[in-house]
Amino acid sequence: MKKRLGIGFIGSGFITKFHIRSFLAVRDADILGVWSPNRSHANEAAALARDIGVGDAQGYESLEALVNAPGIEALWMCGPNFARVENIERLSAAIAKNPGKIRAIACEKPLGRNVHEAKLMVKFAEEHKLLHGYLEDQLFEPAVVKGREIIWRRGAALTGRPYLARAAEEHSGPHMPWFWQGDQQGGGVLNDMMCHSVEVARYLLTEPGKPRTSITPVKVSATIASLKWSRPEYVEVLKRTMGKEVDYSRRPSEDFARATIYYKDEAGNPLISEVTTSWSYVGAGLRLSTELLGPEYSMSINTLDTGLKLFFSRNVKGSSGEDLVEKQNAEQGLMPVVPNEAAEYGYEGENRYFAQCFLKGEQPEINFYDGLAVSELLMAAYKSAEEEKTIELISGAFDDFIPAVARGVWNPRG
Numbered sequence: 001m002k003k004r005l006g007i008g009f010i011g012s013g014f015i016t017k018f019h020i021r022s023f024l025a026v027r028d029a030d031i032l033g034v035w036s037p038n039r040s041h042a043n044e045a046a047a048l049a050r051d052i053g054v055g056d057a058q059g060y061e062s063l064e065a066l067v068n069a070p071g072i073e074a075l076w077m078c079g080p081n082f083a084r085v086e087n088i089e090r091l092s093a094a095i096a097k098n099p100g101k102i103r104a105i106a107c108e109k110p111l112g113r114n115v116h117e118a119k120l121m122v123k124f125a126e127e128h129k130l131l132h133g134y135l136e137d138q139l140f141e142p143a144v145v146k147g148r149e150i151i152w153r154r155g156a157a158l159t160g161r162p163y164l165a166r167a168a169e170e171h172s173g174p175h176m177p178w179f180w181q182g183d184q185q186g187g188g189v190l191n192d193m194m195c196h197s198v199e200v201a202r203y204l205l206t207e208p209g210k211p212r213t214s215i216t217p218v219k220v221s222a223t224i225a226s227l228k229w230s231r232p233e234y235v236e237v238l239k240r241t242m243g244k245e246v247d248y249s250r251r252p253s254e255d256f257a258r259a260t261i262y263y264k265d266e267a268g269n270p271l272i273s274e275v276t277t278s279w280s281y282v283g284a285g286l287r288l289s290t291e292l293l294g295p296e297y298s299m300s301i302n303t304l305d306t307g308l309k310l311f312f313s314r315n316v317k318g319s320s321g322e323d324l325v326e327k328q329n330a331e332q333g334l335m336p337v338v339p340n341e342a343a344e345y346g347y348e349g350e351n352r353y354f355a356q357c358f359l360k361g362e363q364p365e366i367n368f369y370d371g372l373a374v375s376e377l378l379m380a381a382y383k384s385a386e387e388e389k390t391i392e393l394i395s396g397a398f399d400d401f402i403p404a405v406a407r408g409v410w411n412p413r414g
């Protein structure tokens with residue numbers, strides 16, 4: 001077994017920086033390179049890695065140079081959703097010219113903007129015989145990991161399996177214009193954030209040690225809505241803050257989504273996951289809430305129920321920032337603080353896990369097939385919302401489905 005894994009990052013934005021900070025808790029990997037179309041941003045992210053001591057990273061001038069860079073054998077794909085396919089097309093050519101150099105790839109959520117793209121990602125990994133990991137950080141939240149382990153070992157073992165999982169992710173809206181644009185991102189908040197909630201709920205309902213296929217999704221019922229951001233005053237706020245191409249009077253995306261996913265277990269017992277996501281929640285900041293319920297037990301997590309709270313009187317009038325919590329909305333009053341967000345949201349555990357799998361040459365348990373399965377559930381949810389009916393989950397049924405939001409033809413008042 002090799003002792004250390006050399007990693008290159010594709011993309012140098014918000015999530016790359018989160019990942020880089022989390023590598024402080026990964027002992028056997030080094031970040032050696034970053035490529036992004038904007039070289040100075042790539043250099044900045046590489047400098048962050050060097051400054052905090054998680055690798056002797058450099059910014060590279062091209063994706064091909066990153067692939068060929070000395071020591072890099074695994075890539076973390078952290079570019080925008082609209083660049084996934086373009087990235088793998090260029091990667092395919094570069095990897096084919098230097099076979100065996102890149103051994104593994106990890107990709108941020110969502111794996112693709114739709115099922116078609118997610119399948120291209122799977123094909124790419126298979127064709128090049130790469131180990132592949134799907135970067136779903138919330139499965140590695142310490143509270144989720146610990147809660148799941150104890151619930152299954154104690155409550156479920158003695159009184160029966162859990163039957164209901166609830167997961168919600170809410171904040172006041174994403175940080176970059178492309179997230180708000182249905183065609184570029186793949187949809188609205190359903191595609192952006194329900195991917196997390198769907199997967200964490202499924203994971204909690206799955207018996208530890210059993211495969212994903214031990215619970216089968218049967219049907220989905222979902223709703224989407226534009227509750228806040230297509231109101232005229234907020235259409236103007238979006239144009240002002242995100243640019244005039246983000247025009248929710250003409251091309252809105254959903255800022256609220258909910259879905260109920262019906263599963264059955266191996267004995268045919270019904271299981272339910274209820275997931276809710278929104279970009280229209282104004283609280284202290286990002287709120288992840290998770291619940292798991294069974295016959296004689298329950299667990300609940302709320303990431304804003306922090307141990308650390310700070311109070312600032314009305315006389316503390318500093319500049320606004322995100323130093324207390326991700327997607328922070330205020331700097332005064334009683335504010336929750338998440339002391340180590342990279343740990344709490346799961347990035348540390350996630351990157352430790354994928355780095356170790358790749359070093360050992362093992363295929364991670366959470367991989368591109370899971371990213372594809374999530375994409376199928378999300379597309380079924382969009383279809384359900386559009387047709388206002390429950391959708392049966394039939395394999396292959398969503399291969400060509402593109403949500404109306406992504407096609408730019410969704411009318412929230414229709």
Ligand SMILES: NC(=O)c1ccc[n+]([C@@H]2O[C@H](COP(=O)([O-])OP(=O)(O)OC[C@H]3O[C@@H](n4cnc5c(N)ncnc54)[C@H](O)[C@@H]3O)[C@@H](O)[C@H]2O)c1
Pocket residue numbers: 010011012013014015016035036037038041078079080081083086087108109110135136137176
């Ligand atoms: N796990 C999570 O909770 C989480 C949170 C945020 C974002 N994400 C995911 O991470 C990915 C990146 O999101 P972000 O918030 O960092 O976005 P961002 O806009 O902050 O950063 C995107 C980066 O990609 C670069 N880029 C632009 N065009 C590119 C191209 N053609 N190829 C490669 N890179 C390109 C940009 O220069 C920028 O550095 C998205 O897929 C997003 O869904 C996940």
